[in-house]
Each structure stands twice: as structure tokens, then as C-alpha cells.
Amino acid sequence: MKMAFFTSGRQRNPPEQMGDSQESRFLVLEYLSKKGYNRTEAMLRMEAANQDVDGRPIQTRVEESGGLKYGKAFDLFRNWIEENLEIYKPDLRRLMWPVFVYSFLDLVSDFYPREAKTFFNNFRESFDNEHEGDLRALQGIALPEHVTTNELAKIYHSQRYRVTLSQTAFYNLIQFLESREKEGGAVIVSVIQTRLNVVTVERTGDDQFSLARLLERARHVEDFPAEDEGIPGHNPGSANIDRNAGATVLTKLKLGQVTLDQDGRQDVLGDLEDEDKANPPAPGQPSLVEAFEQRIKREESEEVPGRTELPPRPPPLARDVAMEVQKVKENRDRFQIPGRTGGVGPGISVTMFTFHNTNDSITCLDFSKDYLLIAAGTDMHYIRVWSIDGSPLPGPPQTNGQETRPSASHRLIGHSGPVYAVSFAPATTSSKQQNITKCKYLLSSSADRTVRLWSLESWACLVVYRGHDGPVWDVTWGPFGHYFLTGSYDRTARLWSTDRVDYLRLFVGHDRDVDHVCFHPNSAYVFTGSSDKMVRMWLVTNGYPVRMFTGHAGNITALACSPDGKILASADDSGTIILWDLAPGKLLKRMRGHGKGGIWSLTWSVESTVIVSGGADGTVHVWDVQLANDASGQGKVVGEGGAGQKIDGAAQVSNVSGAGGKKKAKEVVVTSDQISAFPTKKSPVYKVMFTQQNLVLAGGAYLP
Numbered sequence: 001m002k003m004a005f006f007t008s009g010r011q012r013n014p015p016e017q018m019g020d021s022q023e024s025r026f027l028v029l030e031y032l033s034k035k036g037y038n039r040t041e042a043m044l045r046m047e048a049a050n051q052d053v054d055g056r057p058i059q060t061r062v063e064e065s066g067g068l069k070y071g072k073a074f075d076l077f078r079n080w081i082e083e084n085l086e087i088y089k090p091d092l093r094r095l096m097w098p099v100f101v102y103s104f105l106d107l108v109s110d111f112y113p114r115e116a117k118t119f120f121n122n123f124r125e126s127f128d129n130e131h132e133g134d135l136r137a138l139q140g141i142a143l144p145e146h147v148t149t150n151e152l153a154k155i156y157h158s159q160r161y162r163v164t165l166s167q168t169a170f171y172n173l174i175q176f177l178e179s180r181e182k183e184g185g186a187v188i189v190s191v192i193q194t195r196l197n198v199v200t201v202e203r204t205g206d207d208q209f210s211l212a213r214l215l216e217r218a219r220h221v222e223d224f225p226a227e228d229e230g231i232p233g234h235n236p237g238s239a240n241i242d243r244n245a246g247a248t249v250l251t252k253l254k255l256g257q258v259t260l261d262q263d264g265r266q267d268v269l270g271d272l273e274d275e276d277k278a279n280p281p282a283p284g285q286p287s288l289v290e291a292f293e294q295r296i297k298r299e300e301s302e303e304v305p306g307r308t309e310l311p312p313r314p315p316p317l318a319r320d321v322a323m324e325v326q327k328v329k330e331n332r333d334r335f336q337i338p339g340r341t342g343g344v345g346p347g348i349s350v351t352m353f354t355f356h357n358t359n360d361s362i363t364c365l366d367f368s369k370d371y372l373l374i375a376a377g378t379d380m381h382y383i384r385v386w387s388i389d390g391s392p393l394p395g396p397p398q399t400n401g402q403e404t405r406p407s408a409s410h411r412l413i414g415h416s417g418p419v420y421a422v423s424f425a426p427a428t429t430s431s432k433q434q435n436i437t438k439c440k441y442l443l444s445s446s447a448d449r450t451v452r453l454w455s456l457e458s459w460a461c462l463v464v465y466r467g468h469d470g471p472v473w474d475v476t477w478g479p480f481g482h483y484f485l486t487g488s489y490d491r492t493a494r495l496w497s498t499d500r501v502d503y504l505r506l507f508v509g510h511d512r513d514v515d516h517v518c519f520h521p522n523s524a525y526v527f528t529g530s531s532d533k534m535v536r537m538w539l540v541t542n543g544y545p546v547r548m549f550t551g552h553a554g555n556i557t558a559l560a561c562s563p564d565g566k567i568l569a570s571a572d573d574s575g576t577i578i579l580w581d582l583a584p585g586k587l588l589k590r591m592r593g594h595g596k597g598g599i600w601s602l603t604w605s606v607e608s609t610v611i612v613s614g615g616a617d618g619t620v621h622v623w624d625v626q627l628a629n630d631a632s633g634q635g636k637v638v639g640e641g642g643a644g645q646k647i648d649g650a651a652q653v654s655n656v657s658g659a660g661g662k663k664k665a666k667e668v669v670v671t672s673d674q675i676s677a678f679p680t681k682k683s684p685v686y687k688v689m690f691t692q693q694n695l696v697l698a699g700g701a702y703l704p
Contacts, residue, residue, distance in 0.1 A: 067112030070103040071119045073184030078126070080176055088169040094229060095173075095196070097127055098161035099188060102195040104138065105147055105157055113142045130553045133531075155511055159231050160197040167200045230534075230550045237585015239509075239536065239545035250585050251539075251546040255565040256304035258522045259296060260324065267321045268292065272328060288325075291332040305524040311483055311495075311504075311540050323437045326428040330692035337605045337694050346610065346675070348696060350620050353388070354683050355701040365687040365699040368424040368439040373456070374699060375442055377419030383412040383444055385456070396459045412454050414461045417447030421474045426481045428692070441498075443484055445472035451486055453498060465496055467503045473515045478523050485526050487514030493528045495540060505543045509536055518559040527568060529556030535570045537582070547585050551578055558613070560602035567625070569611055571599035575668070577613060579625065589628065593621050593670040593677060601688045603696070610675070612696050614685025617668075620698050622675040 025044075032041040077099065081092045100123055107116035124135055137152040147153045165173075177185035192198060238250055260268065272288040281287045286294070337346045353374060355362060364377040367388070375385045386409045387393050395404025427439035441462075442454040451465040451472055470489030477484050483504075487493045493514045495505035507514075512531035519526055520537075525546070529535050535556060537547035554572035561568050567588065568580045575594035580587060597616030604611055611623040670677075683700040690696055 067115030073187035076184040077188050091165050091169045109144050162197045164199045170200045239548040254303045254305040268324045271325045292328045319436045323428045334693040337610050348622050350696045353699045358701045362701045364421050366422045367689050369427040370438045375422045377422045379418040381415045385410050410459045415446040419446050421445045423476045443475050445475040447471040474517050478519050485517045487517040489513050507538045516559045521565045529559045531555045549580050557598040558602045562604045562608035564608040569602050573598040593674045595668050603688045603690045612688045614688040616684045618680045620678040624673045627673045
């Protein structure tokens with residue numbers, strides 16, 4: 001039986017001119033009208049108003065577009081930031097990376113693999129410079145299972161990302177997102193609320209969010225994260241990552257130098273008095289006793305750790321007293337480096353030792369502290385030691401009592417993998433009458449997961465230390481010998497003593513490999529640098545973290561603590577050096593001038609006023625610590641070194657390229673605190689070292 005519908009007083013389109021879905025809707029509405037179901041008819045008409053010609057609902061909000069919503073929302077978000085006022089762009093741009101990462105991970109977790117891949121490829125270009133390593137780690141994520149197994153994804157997915165913004169910029173952002181709620185603003189707001197820890201601060205006259213600072217930063221394109229930005233959510237410098245801890249109180253540090261005990265002082269004073277009698281000081285020059293007493297007064301005025309806050313030291317020997325006497329002599333007679341005076345930097349020269357015909361086999365270098373030896377680790381599993389002045393080295397004693405013919409160098413064989421680090425034991429130069437302060441031991445670490453202690457008298461391995469579960473990337477002696485520190489692929493650093501085969505302390509906290517380690521000058525603290533772009537400071541006696549520094553845009557490639565114990569310098573593979581004020585746990589400044597590839601070595605002058613660095617770009621740079629650079633840490637653009645031309649930081653250099661017909665050199669940003677730079681021809685610089693008399697040694701391998 002057919003059912004006919006009639007209308008009265010209303011214009012209707014003939015059913016034959018409509019689609020199937022429209023025809024059905026038309027018939028239902030006519031039926032409801034005939035039966036008097038007016039309320040039901042009105043509701044159906046309202047619902048039908050948001051449908052297309054095929055009956056599909058018309059999407060009026062971005063959230064209703066499934067996996068495409070993140071792409072539309074992020075594009076809206078990015079375009080608004082780039083069109084914003086220049087003074088707010090540097091801060092607002094810091095939000096783009098975490099929003100990008102969490103949007104991508106949410107797409108994958110919600111089973112949108114195709115949309116996630118498209119989103120990642122469309123927007124990754126904006127972050128290639130700063131987050132190249134993280135992008136490489138994230139690009140393989142395509143399934144929800146990957147989010148729970150990928151190490152980087154687990155870090156992001158399980159914690160909030162901390163970003164600090166000025167209140168004005170943040171309120172400006174929220175107002176925009178609320179006004180564009182349907183176009184994607186609600187999506188961005190949801191990401192910020194659930195995934196980010198946004199800390200808003202008021203603008204003051206003397207902090208990084210002051211109007212003057214914002215205007216200064218707006219004139220530069222910053223490509224490095226803020227000091228307190230990142231996953232842990234900690235306060236700057238604090239190692240407390242508990243987000244419920246409130247205003248974290250930093251652990252108070254004792255950074256003063258450790259003084260000698262009373263018996264040790266008397267022994268040193270006696271030897272210094274004898275030295276003053278034998279070699280009276282020059283006119284106007286203080287005696288050795290006066291220099292020593294002045295240093296003791298300065299050290300006693302600082303807060304120093306007690307004996308219980310230091311690792312136990314063996315009883316002092318005659319060698320320790322002789323080394324202390326020699327240090328006093330070298331400190332008094334050193335070349336003074338006060339820092340820049342009148343805008344002119346100190347005239348520092350560098351002695352460069354270059355290795356030829358290495359076939360790129362050298363992996364690390366170190367100079368002995370008595371300046372007599374240089375050791376090189378190789379990827380061919382052995383270490384070679386030379387005398388710096390070219391004199392022959394005595395050979396190992398033979399069992400039959402005969403002496404071995406001296407050789408220009410010695411090979412130390414024992415590792416079963418590439419050698420990644422070598423470190424000479426503490427030593428000082430020796431007088432002709434006394435040769436007990438020369439270097440006697442060498443440490444080496446390798447891909448074979450071991451650390452070896454070598455004798456430089458018998459040229460043999462004395463001890464093999466095992467404990468790491470992966471290649472050992474770095475090893476270094478403590479300032480007083482006896483203890484040494486290692487960093488490894490297993491994400492841990494370990495403290496060892498030479499008289500035990502097992503490690504004494506385990507430092508755990510980094511999310512990736514511990515690539516570099518160093519001691520504080522008073523030996524109460526140690527520092528670790530990692531591929532997770534963080535630097536941590538640990539208390540030796542109990543292994544607790546006391547500081548954590550974030551702000552690097554690349555993997556940590558070098559660490560060095562100042563001789564006065566107050567500042568830490570860290571470098572990364574993007575060519576940036578950051579100085580950290582240890583007591584408040586604050587970033588002092590960034591220094592830029594190296595090309596990319598990594599800064600492989602840092603060293604401080606005796607006065608802690610100058611830093612020298614060397615790296616993969618084949619240059620040695622001299623930096624002024626006390627001179628403040630421009631507020632953004634950006635500097636000026638110059639050409640990349642490496643052509644044998646000295647670059648003076650005070651000169652107005654615009655390009656250091658080759659001849660007119662050659663390809664233009666790659667541009668490098670140089671900050672104003674660079675004193676000078678010494679390019680090599682084609683020799684990456686593996687090691688730089690200040691001597692106790694403020695002379696600079698550097699070593700590298702020529703790579704044609």
C-alpha cells in the first residue's frame with residue numbers, strides 16, 4: 001500500500017529533484033507535520049540544518065575533524081605566532097616545539113598513523129636546527145606501541161614540559177585561542193592544559209622578561225632553549241624534579257678550596273723558606289712564603305667543605321709536599337691574565353701539536369701535568385705515548401736486568417675496543433735536583449667496557465676496572481689523584497679509587513649516555529654531561545644530585561670547572577659554550593663562535609678569567625669570562641675559520657672566506673666576548689690545556 005503525503009500552505013521541492021537522503025528526510029517531515037508532532041518536527045529540522053546534501057553532518061568545529069584537527073590547529077597556532085609583535089615572538093616560539101611533539105604523540109596514540117606522518121612531515125622543518133636529534137628519534141613512531149617503547153616518547157609522554165613566559169605574552173595567547181576556539185584554538189588549549197607546565201612571570205626591570213630584554217631578543221632569532229625550559233619541570237639549577245615540591249630550595253654548596261692540614265702546611269712552609277734562601281725573589285716580587293700565606297688567607301675566607309664532606313684521602317707523602325711547593329712557585333711566576341682591560345683582550349698565544357699520517361685513527365688526546373708527555377688513544381685499540389720535546393723515553397725494565405733501548409714513543413696494548421679517553425695522573429714540573437713530582441700513571445677508557453690503569457715507568461697495565469654495562473666514553477682523575485670518575489653508555493657515572501677494583505659511587509639520573517665528566521677543584525663534587533642535553537652536579541660523599549642545568553640545544557661535548565670553583569663551563573655539538581654560576585644555579589651567559597661539529601675541549605686560566613676552547617671545526621678560541629656579551633647571546637656573523645687566518649674578537653670582521661673565486665665560507669655567529677681565534681688548516685682540535693703558568697697547549701690531528 002502506498003502512502004501519500006500532502007502539504008498545505010508551504011512551498012516544497014518535488015521529491016524527484018532530491019537525493020535519496022533528502023527525499024527520506026522530506027517524507028518524514030511531512031508525516032510528522034500531518035500527525036501534529038510539531039516539537040519532534042522542529043528538532044529534526046534543526047538537526048537537518050547541520051547536514052550536507054548527502055546527509056553527513058557539517059563540521060563546525062575543528063575538534064570534529066578527527067585526526068586532521070591537530071594539523072589545522074597547529075597551522076593556526078604557528079601563523080599567529082609568526083604574525084605577532086616582535087617583542088613576544090622569542091617567548092611564544094618556545095611553545096611550538098612541545099605543542100608539536102605532544103600533538104604528534106596524541107595522533108599516534110589515537111590510532112591516526114597516516115595523519116600523524118603527514119603532521120610530522122609538514123611541520124618538522126621549523127625545528128630541524130634546534131631539535132635535530134629528537135626529530136630523528138621521533139620520526140620512526142607510527143603505532144601506539146611505539147609511544148610506550150620509544151625512550152624519548154616515554155619521557156615526553158610521562159612528564160609535563162616546562163615553559164616560562166611573561167604574563168603579557170601568555171594572556172595574549174589565551175585570548176587569541178579562545179577567540180578562535182572553533183578553528184583550532186580549543187585543541188591547542190587542551191594540549192597546553194594537559195601536557196605543558198606554563199610558568200608565567202611578571203616583567204621587572206632587571207630580569208630576562210623586562211621590556212629592554214624582550215626588545216633586545218626580538219632583534220635576533222634565538223635557536224636555543226631557555227635555562228629553565230624542558231621536561232623535568234624543575235626550577236633553574238635545582239636537581240629536585242618533584243613538581244609538587246613547590247618553591248624548591250637549592251642545596252647550599254661549599255665551593256672553597258681545601259686547605260692543607262697543619263702538619264702539611266708546616267712541611268710546605270719549611271721547603272718554601274729553603275727555596276727563598278737558595279733563590280731570593282726579584283725586586284718587587286713577593287717571596288714564596290708570602291705568596292703561600294696570601295693564598296692560605298684567601299682560601300680560609302671562603303666556605304670550604306669539612307673533612308667529613310670530602311672523600312677520604314691517603315696520608316700525604318713527600319711527593320705531595322713537593323708538588324704543593326712547585327704549585328706555589330708556578331703560581332707566583334705565572335703570566336698574569338687579568339681579563340680585558342680597556343676593551344683590549346690579553347695577548348694569549350697557543351702552542352699547537354699536530355699529528356700527521358694518522359688516517360683519522362686518533363680518538364682522544366691528553367697532556368701530562370708536568371708537560372713532558374702526550375698520549376693519544378686510537379680506534380685501533382691501543383694508546384701511544386710521546387715525549388713533548390721529542391726526547392727518547394726510557395723503555396721498560398727487562399727481567400734479565402738489562403736496559404731497553406730508549407724509544408721516541410711507547411705503545412700501550414691491552415684494550416679490545418677503540419679507546420675513547422685518556423687521562424694523566426696529577427703531577428707538576430720537577431726541578432733538576434728533584435724528580436719525584438713527574439707523572440707516573442695514565443688512565444684509559446674503551447668500548448670494551450673497561451678502564452685500565454697504566455704505569456709510565458714499566459709501560460704496562462697495572463689494573464683493569466670493570467663495572468660499566470657499555471662503552472666507557474670518558475675518564476678523568478680527581479684533583480688530588482687516587483680517585484677517578486667515568487661516564488658510560490649505560491647512562492651512569494661512577495667514582496673509583498685506584499686501590500679497589502669495584503666502583504665506590506654510582507651516579508644515576510641521566511636519560512641518555514653520560515658522555516663527559518669532570519671534578520670540582522675541591523673534589524667534593526663531580527659534574528656529568530649527557531646526550532640528554534643536561535648537565536648535573538653531584539655530591540661525592542653520598543651520590544646525591546645538587547644541581548641540574550638545562551639550556552643546551554645539543555649534546556654535551558665538554559665540561560670544565562673554573563679553578564676558583566665558582567663557575568662551570570659546558571659546551572655542546574652546536575658550537576655553544578654556556579657558563580653556569582654554581583652557587584645560585586643560574587646561567588651566566590652563552591658564548592658562540594665555533595662552527596658546528598662539537599667543542600671537544602675546554603680549559604681555564606689560573607685566575608678563572610679566560611677560557612680556551614678547541615673543537616671539530618679546527619679552531620682554538622680564547623674567551624673573556626668577565627665581559628658580558630649582548631643580552632641575546634647571539635653575536636655577529638663572521639665566516640667560518642680553518643683557513644689559517646687569525647680572527648680577533650675585537651675586529652670588525654664580516655667574512656673570513658677564501659679567495660674571490662672560491663666558495664663562500666659557511667657563516668658562523670660570534671659573540672662579543674671572544675678575544676681571539678686561531679684557525680688551523682685541517683686539524684680538528686682534540687685537547688686544549690692551560691699550564692699552571694698560563695701557557696696554552698693544544699693538540700690535534702691533520703686530516704687532509
